[in-house]
Each structure stands twice: as structure tokens, then as C-alpha cells.
Amino acid sequence: MAYVDKAPAKNSKSAIIMVGAIHAVIGYGLIVGLAPGIFDRPEPGPLIGTQIPLPPPPPPPPEPEPQRTEITEPTSPPIYTPPSATNLNPDPVQIDTTTVMLPSFSPIELKPAPSGAPKPFPSATAPTFDPVAVKPRNDPGAWVTTNDYRSSWINRELTGTAGFKVEVGANGRALSCLITKSSGHDALDQATCELISKRARFEPARNSKGDKVGGTYSSSVRWQLPE
Numbered sequence: 227m228a229y230v231d232k233a234p235a236k237n238s239k240s241a242i243i244m245v246g247a248i249h250a251v252i253g254y255g256l257i258v259g260l261a262p263g264i265f266d267r268p269e270p271g272p273l274i275g276t277q278i279p280l281p282p283p284p285p286p287p288p289e290p291e292p293q294r295t296e297i298t299e300p301t302s303p304p305i306y307t308p309p310s311a312t313n314l315n316p317d318p319v320q321i322d323t324t325t326v327m328l329p330s331f332s333p334i335e336l337k338p339a340p341s342g343a344p345k346p347f348p349s350a351t352a353p354t355f356d357p358v359a360v361k362p363r364n365d366p367g368a369w370v371t372t373n374d375y376r377s378s379w380i381n382r383e384l385t386g387t388a389g390f391k392v393e394v395g396a397n398g399r400a401l402s403c404l405i406t407k408s409s410g411h412d413a414l415d416q417a418t419c420e421l422i423s424k425r426a427r428f429e430p431a432r433n434s435k436g437d438k439v440g441g442t443y444s445s446s447v448r449w450q451l452p453e
Contacts, residue, residue: 358432360441372452389446
């Protein structure tokens with residue numbers, strides 16, 4: 227009976243120890259899980275400033291020394307001295323001399339020119355001519371005739387006297403013709419100059435030297451109906 231009672235007491239002690247250990251583990255877990263909510267964190271305190279010593283400033287650069295300028299007094303330019311004359315012909319010229327005497331010559335006497343003015347040379351004078359005017363070389367009556375009348379002029383009975391002036395060249399040919407007095411009909415005036423310039427021949431004019439020169443010849447033509 228004593229043995230039986232001793233065994234249960236030993237088992238109960240082991241159970242109590244296990245239960246206590248379980249409760250300790252659970253309590254530790256609760257404490258760790260609830261610790262941030264239970265305990266308040268302390269607030270940080272104010273910042274405390276400290277003075278940090280700065281390095282000393284660098285020394286100032288040395289002041290430049292003032293430059294000294296030397297002032298030189300102006301000096302006068304050197305006096306120009308021309309070089310001494312150079313002897314371009316150092317060797318003297320040797321002049322040959324002789325003691326031989328040359329014979330003397332008597333001076334030539336010039337005879338004076340004969341007195342009196344020189345005789346003038348006869349001047350050659352060109353012969354002079356009297357100027358000659360232009361004149362007809364052929365018959366002026368043949369320059370314009372009744373045969374030159376056109377039938378239309380006859381039907382219109384055109385008549386009149388036409389004055390003209392012809393410029394003649396040195397070759398005796400008519401160079402130009404100018405009506406100085408109208409016949410009253412342009413057709414007769416124009417025919418007068420055309421026929422005279424074509425048919426008239428002249429002796430050219432001559433100047434005082436006898437040379438042929440140009441000139442003028444003036445006259446008139448009477449236009450009359452043929453019978």
C-alpha cells in the first residue's frame with residue numbers, strides 16, 4: 227500500500243513543472259508582442275549646437291613694388307662731318323715738253339668785200355588770167371523742144387516760162403537744177419530741170435590761174451504748144 231501511494235506523488239510534480247513552463251512561454255510571448263503598445267518611446271531632446279573652429283584665412287598677397295622709370299635727358303644729334311675730299315686722279319698728268327722751236331706763220335689778210343648792195347634776183351611771177359564764167363557748150367534751144375510736150379499737157383493746154391539755175395561742175399556736167407521762177411504748172415517745172423540736167427553741156431568756169439572750177443548757169447525755158 228505504501229508503494230502505491232509513493233508513485234502518484236512523483237508524477238504530479240512533473241506535471242506541475244510542465245504546466246509552469248508552458249505558462250512561462252505564453253507569458254513571454256505576450257510581453258514581447260505587447261511591448262511596443264505598453265512602453266512609450268522617449269521623445270528626442272533638443273539639438274545642442276557646438277562651434278567648429280574655422281581654419282585661419284590665408285595671408286594677403288604682398289603689395290607690388292612701384293616701378294622706377296629712368297628719365298633720360300635728350301641729347302643733341304652728332305654733328306655731321308663731311309668726309310675729306312678724295313683725290314680722283316692721284317697720278318699727275320705727264321706733259322711732254324720739247325725744246326724744238328716751230329716756224330712762225332704770217333697771218334692771212336682778208337680782203338674787204340666790194341661795196342654796194344647785192345643785186346636782187348628777178349622774181350618769177352605767175353601769169354594771171356581773167357576769170358571765165360560757165361557757158362553752154364551745145365545749143366540751149368535743143369535742151370527743151372515742143373516734141374517734149376505730152377499729150378495730156380496739150381489737152382490741158384499747159385504753157386508758161388520756167389526760170390532755172392544749174393550748178394555746173396569742173397567737168398562741165400550739170401550737178402543740180404533749181405527752178406527760180408515757176409511756169410505756173412508743176413509738171414512743166416519738173417520737166418524743165420529733168421531735161422536740162424540730161425541734155426545740157428557746159429564749158430566749166432576758170433579762175434585767175436586758169437584752172438577749171440565749178441560755177442552756175444541761169445536761164446529760162448518758154449513752154450509753147452506746138453502748132
